[in-house]
């Protein structure tokens with residue numbers, strides 16, 4: 331996975347939210363940290379084209395996030411801050427099938443892919459359950475399943491441990507550790523990304539830190555004083 335920002339900038343209503351940025355991301359585990367409103371979610375949304383750059387370009391494996399949006403969306407899965415918004419259909423297995431619709435699979439193939447992803451996350455027993463009945467941790471795992479069933483190469487997660495108790499937080503943390511996909515995680519939970527290969531720090535719409543987790547986190551602690 332090769333994500334490139336080339337002088338990519340984001341402005342909303344005349345305000346610059348993300349200063350022009352040039353960088354390349356190839357690491358398997360990338361963390362994004364920074365104070366509230368620093369531009370983290372905007373940056374992450376630019377990776378899968380949910381936010382189009384107002385200047386410059388963003389590419390994923392050479393595909394432009396605006397001009398080749400379908401190719402990019404097929405490669406990049408995005409888990410939103412609130413996993414309730416991720417599950418569209420009430421019953422989990424129906425939601426997984428919906429995600430696979432684009433792939434034009436047979437009913438048997440859809441069932442096999444759904445069963446595989448549910449057992450991968452240890453939530454086969456939740457297949458028939460309604461999303462609104464699930465606990466926070468179950469819902470977060472279900473949201474991951476509903477995105478990963480389509481086999482993206484990169485998973486972007488926006489604050490995946492937000493609102494979880496310690497047990498569910500640890501469950502989600504272990505699950506992220508075990509993913510074979512590349513992962514970009516936006517978080518205020520610094521332990522979650524404590525051993526990530528690369529962590530980016532945003533401050534007032536600028537990338538101000540970029541390095542291994544321990545260095546970037548230390549810099550962030552100073553900035554937040």
Ligand SMILES: Nc1ncnc2c1ncn2[C@@H]1O[C@H](COP(=O)(O)OP(=O)(O)OP(=O)(O)O)[C@@H](O)[C@H]1O
Pocket residue numbers: 342343347364365366367368369370371372373
């Ligand atoms: N669609 C939009 N229109 C106008 N302003 C926006 C839009 N999206 C984000 N912003 C503004 O851009 C700034 C950065 O927002 P962003 O969500 O990227 O920050 P963040 O670092 O993810 O914050 P948090 O940690 O609070 O989730 C904020 O001031 C926000 O109000």
